[in-house]
Amino acid sequence: MTKKQDTVTYELKKGNEVLYVGTTNDPERREQEHTDSGKQFGHMNITSRKMTEQGAMKKEKKRLDTYRQNHGGNNPKYNKDDDG
Template sequence: MTKKRDTVTYELKKGNKVVYVGTTNNPDRRAKEHKSDGKDFSKMEITSRKMTEDGAMKKEADRLKTYRKNHKNKNPQYNKDNDG
């Protein structure tokens, strides 16, 4: 059985600053959830094509690893742990 390819990776940005990296299968709903959680961001940018949930989670973890490498081993403001 083929796994569904309905999940994307995304970044929340405040200006050009990345404040969160995540995955979702419903970007509109997820953006509203982040707003209602009090996250301060100006836009949600989809950063991948649709893929399986496993593939998206791996891409998210890789993106966070790269982010930390370029930001003194710190996550984006709203990411709590190292794999999303």
């Protein structure tokens, strides 16, 4: 049996600034949840094709690792921990 491939990685951005990196299987719902929680951002950018949840989480972690390497070890503004 194949694993369900319905999850994507995404970034919340304001201009070129990445404010959050995450995964979801429902981008529209997740974008609204971020808005409702008070996060200030310009747009949501889907950064992957649909994949398994495990694959998306692995890609998210790699993206956060790269972000921290390029930003003095800091996470994007709205990511609270190293796993997203």
